[in-house]
Amino acid sequence: MLNRRKLLAGTAGFMGLSLGRAAASQPAGLELAALRGLRDATELGVRPDATDDQSKAFERMLRRAAEGDQPLFLPPGTYVVSNIPLPARVRLSGVPGATRILLGGAGHLMRAASADHIELSGLTFDGGKLPMEGDAQGLLDLAAVGRLAMDDCRVAGSAGNGLRLERVAGRIERCTLSGIGDAGIWSVDAAGLTIAGNNISDCGNGGILVHRRETGEDGTMVTGNRIARIMAKSGGTGQNGNGINAFRAGGVVVSGNVVADCAFSAIRANSASNLQISGNTCLRSGETGLYSEFAFEGAIISANIVDGAANGISIVNFNEGGRMAVCSGNIVRNMSTTGPYPAENGGFGTGISVEADTTVSGNVVENAPLSGLQLGWGPYLRNVVATGNIIRKAGTGIAVSVVEGAGATIIADNIIEDAEKGAIIGQRWADPVTGDLAQIGNAGYRHLTVERNRAG
Numbered sequence: 001m002l003n004r005r006k007l008l009a010g011t012a013g014f015m016g017l018s019l020g021r022a023a024a025s026q027p028a029g030l031e032l033a034a035l036r037g038l039r040d041a042t043e044l045g046v047r048p049d050a051t052d053d054q055s056k057a058f059e060r061m062l063r064r065a066a067e068g069d070q071p072l073f074l075p076p077g078t079y080v081v082s083n084i085p086l087p088a089r090v091r092l093s094g095v096p097g098a099t100r101i102l103l104g105g106a107g108h109l110m111r112a113a114s115a116d117h118i119e120l121s122g123l124t125f126d127g128g129k130l131p132m133e134g135d136a137q138g139l140l141d142l143a144a145v146g147r148l149a150m151d152d153c154r155v156a157g158s159a160g161n162g163l164r165l166e167r168v169a170g171r172i173e174r175c176t177l178s179g180i181g182d183a184g185i186w187s188v189d190a191a192g193l194t195i196a197g198n199n200i201s202d203c204g205n206g207g208i209l210v211h212r213r214e215t216g217e218d219g220t221m222v223t224g225n226r227i228a229r230i231m232a233k234s235g236g237t238g239q240n241g242n243g244i245n246a247f248r249a250g251g252v253v254v255s256g257n258v259v260a261d262c263a264f265s266a267i268r269a270n271s272a273s274n275l276q277i278s279g280n281t282c283l284r285s286g287e288t289g290l291y292s293e294f295a296f297e298g299a300i301i302s303a304n305i306v307d308g309a310a311n312g313i314s315i316v317n318f319n320e321g322g323r324m325a326v327c328s329g330n331i332v333r334n335m336s337t338t339g340p341y342p343a344e345n346g347g348f349g350t351g352i353s354v355e356a357d358t359t360v361s362g363n364v365v366e367n368a369p370l371s372g373l374q375l376g377w378g379p380y381l382r383n384v385v386a387t388g389n390i391i392r393k394a395g396t397g398i399a400v401s402v403v404e405g406a407g408a409t410i411i412a413d414n415i416i417e418d419a420e421k422g423a424i425i426g427q428r429w430a431d432p433v434t435g436d437l438a439q440i441g442n443a444g445y446r447h448l449t450v451e452r453n454r455a456g
Contacts, residue, residue: 038093039071040073040075041061041072041074042075044065048074048075053104054081055081055083055084055104058081058084059084062086065091071092071093071119072091072093073093074094074123076098079100079101083111085113086111090112091117092121093119093122094124095122096152099124101125103128103139107134108139108141111140112144112145115144115146117147119150120149123153124153125139125153129159129181132160137164139163140155141164142168143165144167145167145168148168148169148172150163150172150173152175153175155176155178155184156178156179156180157179158181161183161184161186162180162185163184163185165185165187165193166187167189167191168187168193169190170192170194172195172198173197174197176199176200177199177201178199178202182234183205184203184208185198187208187209187220188212189212195221196224199227200225200227201227201229203230203231204231204233205234205241206241207230207259208222209242209247210222210246211246216248216249216250218251219250219253220246220253222252222257223255223257224256224257227258227260227262228260229261229262231263232340238265242262243266244257245268245269245270246268246270248271251273251274252269254278255276255278255279259280259281259282259285260283262286264288266280266283266306269291269296270291270294270296271294271295272299273297273298276299276300278300278301278302279302279303281305282304287310287339288313289311289312291314292314292325294317295317295320296321296323297324299325301325302326302328302330303328304331307331309335310335310337310338310340310349312333312351312368313330313332316380318355318381322355323356323358325357325358325359326358326359327352327354327359328359329361329362331363332351332363332364333368336348337370346374349370350372350373351363351372351373352374353374355376357384358385359386360385360386360387361385364389365389365391366391366393368395369395371394371395371396371398373391373398375398376400378401378405378406379405381407381409386398386409386414387410387412389414389415390417391416392416392418393417393418394419394420396432397416397423397425397438397455398414398416400424400425401426401428401429402433402448403428408447409448411448411449412452412453416454416455417455418456423437436455
């Protein structure tokens with residue numbers, strides 16, 4: 001008599017024998033596809049390593065799979081295609097590092113004009129450095145996508161942007177983007193996007209761009225990425241050459257990234273309110289390491305390391321409405337007097353600059369040849385508190401504006417050591433006009449409170 005345990009054991013043995021025979025009769029990739037319920041691309045007329053362009057067959061394959069809402073598996077090999085329109089629903093996967101989709105002509109590789117769901121995994125997209133023509137702006141050009149899930153893919157050799165996204169929600173994670181002519185990832189008007197755990201390097205003008213056509217809430221999260229060697233081939237004074245750039249995009253979170261060797265900023269935000277920049281490591285920036293500028297309201301810049309830059313952290317442009325920030329717990333060191341363009345506003349070499357409605361507390365600044373802290377610029381100074389900071393080896397420890405119209409400022413409980421031109425100096429624009437306020441107090445400037453600072 002069979003009991004339940006013997007029956008289950010027998011069934012398991014039969015299943016294992018059947019799967020073993022199936023595995024012996026097909027390649028490993030196809031076996032994996034079958035186990036996952038994927039449909040093999042070769043069943044729909046697309047062949048790996050074919051010498052001819054397979055664009056028509058590839059497009060037909062995607063369309064037929066979309067009609068049945070079926071996932072597709074691309075076996076290892078190279079597939080030469082160009083200008084592929086993506087249907088409303090795409091689930092396409094391959095073998096990481098072995099399934100390669102190569103651009104076969106001028107234009108883009110794939111485009112979505114409106115899609116519900118696009119899922120790409122384990123694929124390499126290679127533009128072969130072929131020129132982009134027409135209105136193509138990215139090797140993968142995706143617009144109005146309800147949900148994008150892109151995982152463990154590689155994007156390389158694009159003459160333009162690697163990924164160009166517009167009105168896209170979803171995730172891009174664990175991908176590698178390198179050898180890109182313009183920006184690695186350019187997102188416009190995101191609808192709930194996470195960019196996490198990617199490696200981005202050797203891009204002509206930008207790493208990750210989070211932009212909006214008009215100022216508004218965005219909420220993109222940029223976390224845990226590694227970004228390196230970002231150039232500014234198209235020139236300018238900061239619109240290019242940034243590792244991570246937020247423009248007009250509110251509510252963006254930039255955290256836990258390692259960003260190195262950017263022509264301008266490691267992280268730069270322009271007119272981006274309710275911004276959080278925290279826990280990032282920023283190395284060898286050509287201009288300002290961390291930048292929050294122009295018409296923004298609300299920025300938290302905390303617990304970052306900035307090592308090597310022309311300026312460390314700048315939270316400025318009160319003249320354009322830039323205000324309300326917390327700058328705390330950062331380490332800023334090894335500033336340079338040399339930048340990517342002729343110096344202005346007193347020159348390069350400042351650790352931290354702030355202007356309006358801002359607290360600067362608990363930071364450590366070392367080796368800032370111009371100044372450790374720069375508080376205000378001309379009349380653009382209001383409601384600034386600088387407390388509990390440590391400044392070592394600076395030209396001026398703390399430079400504070402004493403121009404007419406400058407607002408309330410408290411400088412208290414800071415330690416300033418080895419400041420060549422003085423611990424705390426009042427300035428009219430770039431010119432020092434007071435003695436050392438650490439020794440003489442506010443020198444009659446009623447907007448200043450200067451107390452309990454230690455200078456040595």
